[in-house]
Amino acid sequence: MDEKTWWIIVGGSKRLGLALARQLAEKYELAVTSSNAPEEYDELSKLSTRANVRRLHWDANDPQLTSRMMTDINALRGEGICLSGAVIVAGVFPFAPIGSWDVTNLQKTWLVNLTLPYLAAQSLAPCLKEGSCIQFILDTCVHRPLLNRLPYSSAKTGLTCLVHGLAQLLAPNIRVVGHAIGPMLPDEEANPAFLQNRTLLKRLGSPEEMCRAIEYAASSPFLTGEVLTLDGGWRWA
């Protein structure tokens, strides 16, 4: 039986997910998923030498995703690994103004932002240790939708429903928490000065601040069914 403490990060190969993986690797053994095959995301091999890092190939566009998840999770269980924490980070952030929507691009946005978290939660829940917390990374757009990214905003808002409902379904053994985060790592096309000016605190958040919120939720046994907002006051500005 493996007595080490294992966490899984769904979407932990780059940017915020990788920052979280780096931080958690200081304390825990990790399973990290990516839509790319393990040999294609080598950043993870540079993580703390103390951590054992399993790389799993979970692509939201894979029609066999449900069975792949079950196979991977059963393989972990077969080794005696029981997860103590799960964070679903994966997402895409497409610019999608009205007029550009079609079946293909809506489906693509919702597959990664909504379907993947739902399937991951369903597969992971039976494998989590009693008292653990499953956490989802949402967006402060759940409070005020981004008008040029309504499909993305709808998906993240849909995840609030998952947080509230799953907390009831999995209680009292497993807790469920969401994080509605504001701008932290803007993509290349974004204007960071504009974004930081739109927060009350006049700055971007940092990956470390997101990690702190995740660790807070993991270590707060009376917290479940909540979406915590960490956005520098973006939603009030």
Ligand SMILES: NC(=O)c1ccc[n+]([C@@H]2O[C@H](COP(=O)([O-])OP(=O)(O)OC[C@H]3O[C@@H](n4cnc5c(N)ncnc54)[C@H](OP(=O)(O)O)[C@@H]3O)[C@@H](O)[C@H]2O)c1
């Ligand atoms: N960055 C910010 O400032 C910010 C602000 C608010 C909310 N958020 C939310 O925070 C989360 C992380 O943001 P980020 O900026 O780090 O996002 P990102 O760079 O776009 O990465 C998100 C993750 O999603 C995974 N992913 C993408 N397509 C996938 C697919 N088809 N199947 C499975 N996984 C897939 C990526 O891994 P692979 O490519 O390896 O598969 C990656 O690890 C997202 O949910 C985002 O909506 C971010």
